[in-house]
Amino acid sequence: MKIGLLGCGTVGGALVALLDQEGDRLARLLGEPLEIGRILVRDPEKERVAPISKDLLTTQLSDVIDDGEIGLVVELLGPGDFALGAIRAALGAKKSVVTANKEILSTHFLELELAAEAASRDIFFEAAVAGGIPLIRALRVSLFGERLSRIVGIVNGTTNYILTKMQEEHISLDTALAEAQQLGYAEADPSGDLSGRDAASKLAIIASIAFGSHVDVEDVNVDGIWGITPSDFDFAERSGGVIKLLAQAERDIDDPDAPIRVEVFPAIVMSTHPLASVRGSFNAVFVEGSAVGQLMFSGPGAGGLPTASAVLADIIDAIKNLRTSTRASMSMVTDTRFVEDSSIDAVFALSVDVADAPGVLSQVSEVFGHHLVSIARMEQDELDGELAHLVFLTHRTRLSAIKATMAELADLDVIERSHKLLRVLE
Amino acid sequence: MKIGLLGCGTVGGALVALLDQEGDRLARLLGEPLEIGRILVRDPEKERVAPISKDLLTTQLSDVIDDGEIGLVVELLGPGDFALGAIRAALGAKKSVVTANKEILSTHFLELELAAEAASRDIFFEAAVAGGIPLIRALRVSLFGERLSRIVGIVNGTTNYILTKMQEEHISLDTALAEAQQLGYAEADPSGDLSGRDAASKLAIIASIAFGSHVDVEDVNVDGIWGITPSDFDFAERSGGVIKLLAQAERDIDDPDAPIRVEVFPAIVMSTHPLASVRGSFNAVFVEGSAVGQLMFSGPGAGGLPTASAVLADIIDAIKNLRTSTRASMSMVTDTRFVEDSSIDAVFALSVDVADAPGVLSQVSEVFGHHLVSIARMEQDELDGELAHLVFLTHRTRLSAIKATMAELADLDVIERSHKLLRVLE
Structure with a gap:
């Protein structure tokens, strides 16, 4: 039985190289070789680093799907309808599927799980979330x-790299982003990462498995890192923490009908928390369970080889199942309710630049009072002769109340600028 | 198909309670209930916290082994030949086995894996190592x-609790141990933990799986935490680190014939290293692979409920395999060679109390020179009018050379006391 590979970019190329390098050893361990039968590529003439025979390359999906020798399809095409169609076609042809496609899984999780079940085949996707960390199988x-x-973690390496740079080198987001792009840690169009959308896709997949419910990326409350400034880091540091982009899924385990809450947001993480020390492009995920307590998994969140390692683990697992005619089953419930913005409560850090004049603080405080937002701490720094920087740390309060507070503050004449709203990880 | 439970102590009791509490939900997820058919106990009359029907209890192993309805035996008896015999009997009767028995696995790993293979059944042991952390399956x-x-980690919660107490409260090992015993973190006879033997058992199991080779607990070079003093912690702190008991297995991945090196030793772990912040009875394990890079897993290393959670995961996995008549296979190689003490090289921290007199340092230094041990750093503190405390940090050197150095130093008249030899985690 052979493997059909769809796509041969960074991860696909690393996978081919890995299978080439480890082939003999894996054949000994598994009792048969892991052989690639066909590779779907856009341009067969392109120069490739990985050792690939030109005979394997094709530009036709049907060459892979219709090949009876191919029992397992590895989909590494990236976002888009073509990849979705390819996965559907592979499962339809009763081939198991291994994919790293977080975009597709975060929107079509339930459909594809059901298609795999109908085909009595596996769909595995360890590489779609947190790179080489074996989180999905856990x-x-x-x-x-x-x-x-609860699951809370850092699942986007690009933003964590940028935030780490901003923190350690006291540079602006633009400067850190440019550096990340130069080093290949961020794409030319970084909006998917910086907006929090990439983290939201991964969170949707994590939550779907963790809670046995289909969670779509559209269900996630998303706030990204656009607008975070060095002065936000100064404030975080004075509070004893650092700024991280967190993805969090929560559920009240004592109430089986309780809604799920899924969110991506920038937060001040206190230095004593293990997530505070996750640097650069690394990922880390906390998992909290009723019996096991708190677990943490961390490791490389991206990169061709770590991701290919996760794909390889899925390939081996899928092949073992194909050999014994079994499959890994999921148990999905579908009637999930999500928490509305208005009911999310947390501790928030909120900062504004104001005209440095008498009575300003009282005007601003009055707005918090209107919305019943209780202030735990306030700090004031003079910026220059005419402006002052105010920072407020709230008690636990509703997101809707904070948003209403910020909207009313924006209308005050004395407010020169509102900074990014940050949550605080307790 | 029912479960036969052998032993109903802390973990067994927690498992019964967990199955009772989660029973309905698990039955829904699995499509059939997880039912305990029989429980082997020493004393059926003993009061138990878990909700157990007296009808299930027996004092006869044969009542479990000969029960045709029981397809899976969960062994939680603790160390000893009786437990070993019970596992053999269960596999012999073609029942799958789930065990938390690190003592037995660290000495009979290969035999039991082969017995499981011969019976076409599983033997699972997630709970034998690192409590609730899903390390074994990963x-x-x-x-x-x-x-x-390389795998390096903190796998003994008792010693980590004691070392954390010594570090944070500047107390002696005896005081910290007494406190740990009072709180139930250490047993009345703590020698298995403090000698490093418990960590060595877990390391033998980890290394056996990680390297596909049978590693026996007797193969592990073990040094425990006996003899560690508050002044060792002072030195560690001045060096920028803390003292941890580490378990480490290493192999040269570029040479398939390279020997495996398995060791348990107290070490100075620099504060920047994630293992330095693992506090109390928590466990954490680093895993380094050729493709995936560095991963870390951490979580509760002990406790009834987290350990029962790991047992439950094994039960579910084993039952799924029994239903589909498959099993999880291991691929074992048996011809492993181990590194002798003499070839282990590392950075060492070594401290001695000496008579505070002229010429002492030169005498001591001369001994290092004899054994070609190169000193990277030396510090001297006055202890009182007559004694001084010398601390040496070596360059990378052989363990045999350090041991010879310490032996010769002990014979010097000017040496009043040698402290614990510590390695430094780089």
Whole structure:
């Protein structure tokens, strides 16, 4: 039985190289070689680093789907309808599928799980979330029996790289982003990462498995890192923390009908928290369960080789199942309710630049009062002769109340500028 | 199909309670209930916290082994030949086995794997190592295709609790141990933990899976935490680190015939290293692979409920395999060579109390010179009028050379006391 590979970019190329390098050893371990039968590419003439025979290349999806020797399709095409169609076609032809496609899974999770079930085949996607960290299999298998209450983590390496740079070198987001792009840690169009959308896709997949419910990326409340400034980092540091982009899924485990809450947001993470020390493009995920307590998984969140390693683990697992005619089953419930913005409560840090004049603080405080937002701490720094920088840390309060507060503040004449709203990880 | 439970102590009791509490939900997820058919106990009359029907209890192993309805035996008896015999009998009767028995696995790993293979059944042991952390399954499945070069971690919660107390409260080992015993973190006879033997058992199991070779606990070079003093912590702190008991397995991945090196030792871990911040009874394990890079897993290393959670994961996995008549296979090589003490090289921290007299330093230095041990750094503190405390940090050197150095130093008249030899985690 052979493998059909769809796409041969960074991860696909690393996979081919890995299979080439580890082939003999894996054949010994598995009792048969892992052989690639066909590779779908856009341009067969392109120069490739990985050792690939030209005979394997094709530009026709049907060459892979219709090949009876191919029992397993590895989809590494990236976002888009073509990839979705390819996965559907592979499952339709009763081939198991391994994919790293977070965009597709975060929108079509339930459909594809059901298609795999109908075909009696596997769909595996360890590489779609948190790169080389074996998180998906831990959730699917090791923690299958747990009632999970919370998953919170850093799942986007690009933004974590940028935030780490901003923190350590006191530079602006634009400067850090340019550096990340130069080093290949950020794409030319970084909006998917910086907006939090990439993290939201991964969170949707994590939450779907962790809670056995289909969570779509559109269900996630998303706020990204656009607008974060060095002065936000100064404030975070004075508060004893650093700024991280967090993805969090929560559920009340004592109430089986409780809604799920899925959010991506920038937060001040206190230095004593293990997530505060996750630097650069690394990922880390906390998992909290009713019996097991708190677990943490961390490792490389991206990169061709770590991601290819996760794909390889899925390939081996899928092939073992194909050999014994079994499959890994999911148990999905579909009637999930999501928490509205208005009911999310948390501790917030909020900062504004104001005219440095008598009575300003009282005007600003009055606005908080209107919305019943209670202030835990306030700090004032003079910016220059005419402006002052005010920072407020709230008690636990509703997101809707904070948003209403910020909207009313924006209308005050004395407010020169509102900074990014940050949550605080307790 | 029912479960036969052998032993109903802390973990067994927690498992019964967990199955009772989660029973309905698990039955829905699995499509059938997880039912305990029989429980082997020493004393059926004993009061138990878990909700157990007296009808299930027996004092006869044969009542479990000969029960045709029981397809899976969960062994939680603790160390000893009786437990070993019970596992053999269960596999012999073609029942799958889930065990938390690190003592037995660290001495009979290969025999039991082969017995499981011969019976076409599984033997699972997630709970034998690192409590609730799903490390074993990650190594067996997710990292199956990786060439692993190194595993290093904190795998004994008792010693980590004691070392954390010594570090944070500047107390002696005896005081910290007494406190740990009072709180139930250490047993009345703590020698298995403090000698490093418990960590060595877990390391033997980890290394056996990670390297696909049978590693026996007797193969592990073990040094425990006996003899560690508050002044060792002072020195560690001045060096920018803390003292941890580490378990480490290493292999040269570029040489398939390279020996494996397995060791347990107290070390100075620099504060910047993630293992330095693992506090109390928590466990954490680093895994380094050729493709995936560095991963870390951390979580509760002990406790009834987290350990029962790991047992439950194994039960679910084993039952799924029994239903589909498959099993999880291991690929074992048996011809492993181990590194002798003499060839282990590392950076060492070594401290001695000496008579505070002229010429002492030169005498001591001369001994290092004899054994070609190169000193990277030396510090001298006055202890009182007559004694001085010398601390040496070596360059990378052989363990045999350091041991010879310490032996010769002990014979010097000017040496009043040698402290614990510590390695430094680079």
